Amino acid sequence: MIGVISRVESAAATRRALLDAAADLLDGGGPDAVTLREVGARAGVSRGAPYRHFPDKDSLLTTVAAEALDRLAEQVRAVRADPRQPPADRLRHALSALMTIGRRRPHLYRLMFTTPAGDPAAIQAATRAADRAMDEFLAVVGDLIGAGQARQFAALLLTSAHGITDLEVSGHLSADKWDITAEELVSTLVSMIDQRARSA
Amino acid sequence: MIGVISRVESAAATRRALLDAAADLLDGGGPDAVTLREVGARAGVSRGAPYRHFPDKDSLLTTVAAEALDRLAEQVRAVRADPRQPPADRLRHALSALMTIGRRRPHLYRLMFTTPAGDPAAIQAATRAADRAMDEFLAVVGDLIGAGQARQFAALLLTSAHGITDLEVSGHLSADKWDITAEELVSTLVSMIDQRARSA
DNA sequence: CTTGTTCAGGTGACAATGTCATCTGAAAAT
DNA sequence: ATTTTCAGATGACATTGTCACCTGAACAAG
Known part of the structure; x- marks a missing residue:
């Protein structure tokens, strides 16, 4: 009806x-x-x-963050499932998805990576969503360098990509001071990891 | 009197x-x-x-952040001036100073790397302090790999160290999930950069 | 020394906001 | 048909950022 x-x-x-x-x-x-x-x-x-x-304002905002983290996880999953790209490019694209959120929705990005607040249910939802997103990233890295050493390098890549994005979002990464873009930084890092993983 | x-x-x-x-x-x-x-x-x-x-609350908080950034710059300067340590260790110690702030004073750390708010004078003070801190880091990296390529690698190191610290502060870098500590991440990164800079 | 000025500080007031207690009406269950 | 449930509305209150206005003492000019 x-x-x-x-x-x-x-x-x-x-x-x-x-x-x-x-x-x-x-x-x-x-x-x-x-x-x-x-x-x-x-x-x-x-x-x-x-x-x-929602029990309170914090829980509402934490739920907003949880949904955004869920969408990120889904994006990374989609990138990983795309067979047209080689593994290194898939990794670059996955990290690019993270940076795009930071550029397009800086406040949301900040919220996603703040300590979640509010009632336990909302906090747990956000934590689970964040874990899922990170697991997807981990899988993408695993596709590139093998599941063995993936954990260590995935941690390195994720923290780096987050640092790059966060500093750019907050304006502390002015291009005229460092004459390097966030994309170049990530690309350099991926290349370094790729090379190191190969030689290890 | x-x-x-x-x-x-x-x-x-x-x-x-x-x-x-x-x-x-x-x-x-x-x-x-x-x-x-x-x-x-x-x-x-x-x-x-x-x-x-202070004109308003934002300016007060931004001034707090500016002072913290000033202290960080001073710490890094002191580390750099210490002749007892080899350059690579000085770099590790400088980055460690950043992570220590995050661990001991997480809220202050967050404030330091947020887009500064408030009246223009306070914002400018915070921006200048942040620039000074980054210049000190840049100098430490320059001592290690030479001023030529220092800019690019300093950007990479700073953003990475910040990402590591920020994710640890926000609880998104749980040790049981990644079984790697922030120090190990930074140490790995410094070694990679050192090696790459040498071979370049 | 007298007088006027500057300015840190105090106080009252106001609007915005998060939150709670209470009420209401309709949908769903019995 | 009656009762229960629950989304939603409303009044109320405490907290807080901010402003307008007032006060008194330190300092300068005569």
Whole structure:
């Protein structure tokens, strides 16, 4: 029956609208710009309504982060499954997905890699999503250099890519000072690892 | 004359007390725990007094970050000037100074590498301090591999060390998942760079 | 020494915001 | 048909950043 929605469907739609509104406000002006009142207004409900779906503001934001980490994990999985690219390029693309989030949605990126706050359920969801994303990265690295030494090199690559992205996001990686782009840094690193793994 | 303080001396002392109080509160519970009222109380003044020294809360926090970046720059300078250590160890120690801040004062570390906010003067002070710290790192790398290629490798090292520290601070670098410590990561990276620079 | 000025600091006030207690109405279960 | 459940609305409150205004003492100019 088109147009007929049950109570749980309506609640789910509201929850979705709340998350989308929170993400929009976050993109617009950072965490301080995410106001529960404004989130409610944009979702078409009142100021107290968000509390029917999230215990508090931290939990709402942590859930936004968890969803973003889930999408990242999915992106990396898709990149890994693409047979048209050689393993080294797949790794570059996977890391590029991370950096693209940082460039396009800096506040969201920051949130994704902050210590999750809020109620235990939200924290656990975010932690699990982060673990899944990292596992996908680990698999991509494993495809390149073998599962044996993958852990160590994956840790190196992930932390490096994150550092590059985070410093660029915060403006501390000005191109005129270092005359090197984030892509060049990652590419250099991937090459170094590829070479070292081969010679080891 | 002991005990006799002028007006400007008193004002300077208050400003210092405000910055110290803000840093303490930051360490205790993050940026949200830094309340201008509590900052004033701990500094022995009232709620509105901070506005005689800082235009707004953001400027106060940005000044705290600027001072921390200044101390970091000084630490790296000291490490570089120590003739007892070989260049590679000096580099390891310099990067270790960064990671130690992250471990001991995670909230301060986060603040140091966030986009500075507040009035232009505070932002400029923080930016200059960050530049100075990075220049010191650059010099340490230059001592190891020569000023020629130092820029590229310094960028690689700094971003990596920051990523390692930041992920560890935020809890996303759990040891049981990666079975590798931050020190091992940095050490591996320094060795790789050292080797690559030598062979280039 | 007197007088006017500067300025750190104090206080009242206000708006924004997170959060809770309470109420309501309709959907779902009985 | 009656009861229960629950998303949502609303009033209220404490906290907090910020501003306007006031005060008193240190300092300078005469």
